Amino acid sequence: MSTNAVRKIPRGEQRRKELVDIAENIFLELGYADTTMRTIAERAGASKETLYRHFASKELLFAEIVKRKAAEINGPNAAVTRGGLPKFVLTELALGLLHHILSNQSTSLLRMVVTEAGRTQELGEMFYRLGPGSTVDRLVVYLKGAVKRGELDCDQPLMAARVFLGAVVSHFHFQCLIQAGPNRPSERQIRQHVQTVVDMFLARYGRMEGEAG
Amino acid sequence: MSTNAVRKIPRGEQRRKELVDIAENIFLELGYADTTMRTIAERAGASKETLYRHFASKELLFAEIVKRKAAEINGPNAAVTRGGLPKFVLTELALGLLHHILSNQSTSLLRMVVTEAGRTQELGEMFYRLGPGSTVDRLVVYLKGAVKRGELDCDQPLMAARVFLGAVVSHFHFQCLIQAGPNRPSERQIRQHVQTVVDMFLARYGRMEGEAG
DNA sequence: ATTTAAGCGTACCCGATGGTTCGTTTAGAG
DNA sequence: CTCTAAACGAACCATCGGGTACGCTTAAAT
Numbered sequence: 001m002s003t004n005a006v007r008k009i010p011r012g013e014q015r016r017k018e019l020v021d022i023a024e025n026i027f028l029e030l031g032y033a034d035t036t037m038r039t040i041a042e043r044a045g046a047s048k049e050t051l052y053r054h055f056a057s058k059e060l061l062f063a064e065i066v067k068r069k070a071a072e073i074n075g076p077n078a079a080v081t082r083g084g085l086p087k088f089v090l091t092e093l094a095l096g097l098l099h100h101i102l103s104n105q106s107t108s109l110l111r112m113v114v115t116e117a118g119r120t121q122e123l124g125e126m127f128y129r130l131g132p133g134s135t136v137d138r139l140v141v142y143l144k145g146a147v148k149r150g151e152l153d154c155d156q157p158l159m160a161a162r163v164f165l166g167a168v169v170s171h172f173h174f175q176c177l178i179q180a181g182p183n184r185p186s187e188r189q190i191r192q193h194v195q196t197v198v199d200m201f202l203a204r205y206g207r208m209e210g211e212a213g
Numbered sequence: 214m215s216t217n218a219v220r221k222i223p224r225g226e227q228r229r230k231e232l233v234d235i236a237e238n239i240f241l242e243l244g245y246a247d248t249t250m251r252t253i254a255e256r257a258g259a260s261k262e263t264l265y266r267h268f269a270s271k272e273l274l275f276a277e278i279v280k281r282k283a284a285e286i287n288g289p290n291a292a293v294t295r296g297g298l299p300k301f302v303l304t305e306l307a308l309g310l311l312h313h314i315l316s317n318q319s320t321s322l323l324r325m326v327v328t329e330a331g332r333t334q335e336l337g338e339m340f341y342r343l344g345p346g347s348t349v350d351r352l353v354v355y356l357k358g359a360v361k362r363g364e365l366d367c368d369q370p371l372m373a374a375r376v377f378l379g380a381v382v383s384h385f386h387f388q389c390l391i392q393a394g395p396n397r398p399s400e401r402q403i404r405q406h407v408q409t410v411v412d413m414f415l416a417r418y419g420r421m422e423g424e425a426g
Numbered sequence: 427a428t429t430t431a432a433g434c435g436t437a438c439c440c441g442a443t444g445g446t447t448c449g450t451t452t453a454g455a456g
Numbered sequence: 457c458t459c460t461a462a463a464c465g466a467a468c469c470a471t472c473g474g475g476t477a478c479g480c481t482t483a484a485a486t
Contacts, residue, residue: 008452008453009452009453009462009463009464010453011452011453011454011461011462011463012461012462015462015463031331031332033246034332036442036443036444037443037444037445038442038443038444045464046463046464047463047464047465047466048444048445048446048465048466049445049446049447049448049462049463049464049465050462050463050464052444052445052446053462053463057444057445058443058444058445108331111327111328111330111331113391114324114327114328114390114391115324115327115328117324117390117391117392117393118244118321118324118392119244119247121392123391124390124391124392124393125391125392125393125394127391127393128387128388128391128393128394129393132387133393156409159405159406159409160409162383162384162406163380163384163406163409163410163413164380165383165384166379166380166381166382166383166384166387167376167377167379167380167383168379169379169383170375170378170379170380170382170383170386171375171376171378171379173383174341174345174379175341177327177330177337178326178327178330178336178337178338178340178341179330179331179334179337179338180330180337180338180340180341180342180346181338181341192372193372193375193376196369196372196373196376197376199417200376200413200414200416200417200418201413203413203416203417204412204413204416204417205413221482221483222432222433222434222482222483223483224431224432224433224482224483224484225431225432228432228433249472249473249474250473250474250475251472251473251474258434259433259434260433260434260435260436261435261474261475261476262432262433262434262435262475262476262477262478263432263433263434265474265475265476266432266433270474270475271473271474271475
């Protein structure tokens with residue numbers, strides 16, 4: 001370990017960022033309740049005073065982390081933003097989402113948000129807006145575009161988007177959250193699931209042009 | 214208040230049941246973390262010792278409550294068990310589920326299960342098996358029957374069932390859990406959502422016999 | 427009526443946690 | 457080099473919560 005002996009301890013913003021990073025890991029690892037400010041400080045080689053100088057409370061620290069992480073769900077949105085034929089775009093989006101959601105980090109974060117949302121109103125709102133909500137929004141935009149281009153036939157894009165995303169995500173999401181069933185579905189299962197959902201969606205909203213698969 | 218002055222305190226099984234009932238209410242009201250054994254005892258007019266005589270620990274007490282409540286989600290399954298044409302059965306099931314899920318109790322319970330599932334493995338499993346899992350099972354049975362009767366065309370009933378239920382439940386479930394958005398969608402919204410999902414499902418798996426609505 | 431197990435109430439133990447304080451050390455700007 | 461704000465570390469506070477112990481009371485079985 002090279003940083004052991006004589007590490008210069010950074011100040012200000014830099015130290016702050018270090019602290020958030022470390023806190024994030026610990027929160028994700030242990031969950032909200034089992035993460036103590038002491039642990040965070042210790043693992044950062046910091047004193048509690050420093051920690052509290054940067055973050056007024058555990059809650060606020062956590063909120064900051066949620067803000068950072070929530071947006072990560074938007075990675076998989078790339079496909080939607082890039083555009084393309086519905087079948088392709090929807091499949092890509094679905095696969096991306098599932099992979100993200102099935103990660104331990106994502107599950108752990110969501111679990112914490114759910115827990116804390118019971119106590120503090122705003123946290124859940126924020127999480128939704130920055131994360132899942134924006135995915136819905138983007139999908140809606142895409143759907144509208146596809147309708148205009150005559151690729152889809154759908155008069156209620158918002159509802160369609162919600163239903164689609166729900167169908168994609170729900171089952172696995174749920175299983176992960178409550179730790180029921182095989183925690184890691186196989187790649188094959190995932191693909192099958194996605195295909196099922198996309199087929200269903202297109203059966204309803206697609207404009208049939210031969211079932212070329 | 215009539216029970217105030219000279220209430221006879223029941224013993225054994227009866228007292229136990231009282232305790233569980235009261236504990237249930239408090240858990241649902243305050244959430245797991247904020248519910249203390251002391252509170253439960255106090256509100257039951259009991260002593261902590263009695264409480265602990267009946268339940269070895271907070272965890273076990275909670276587990277017992279989860280067991281009782283999880284099964285309640287099966288009420289809406291009535292429609293499925295009774296049978297009927299897919300469009301009707303699916304709609305009934307979906308409406309029933311949503312109404313159940315949107316109740317405060319259900320949300321609160323699920324939130325607790327999610328939280329505790331992070332710590333104790335079995336709890337989530339149990340909840341799933343007794344609750345949502347059995348709904349899936351019953352739907353699968355129904356779907357198979359409907360296929361046999363030629364009312365549906367579906368070769369992967371399990372996946373179809375999961376997707377259907379996910380699509381029905383996911384969006385609202387999520388919003389409730391993290392307290393985002395309008396906590397109580399209107400009856401109209403619910404019906405519209407259900408209709409959308411059912412239509413989508415039947416577009417894919419139904420055997421078209423004219424779109425008689 | 428007697429007896430016994432169950433219940434009550436209260437005090438207590440123990441460990442943990444969020445948060446504070448303070449005297450000392452050190453990074454880094456001027 | 458000096459000086460200050462930031463960081464350290466360690467002790468400290470108050471509180472709380474799960475769980476136990478004990479002596480007294482009472483429901484209800486015999």
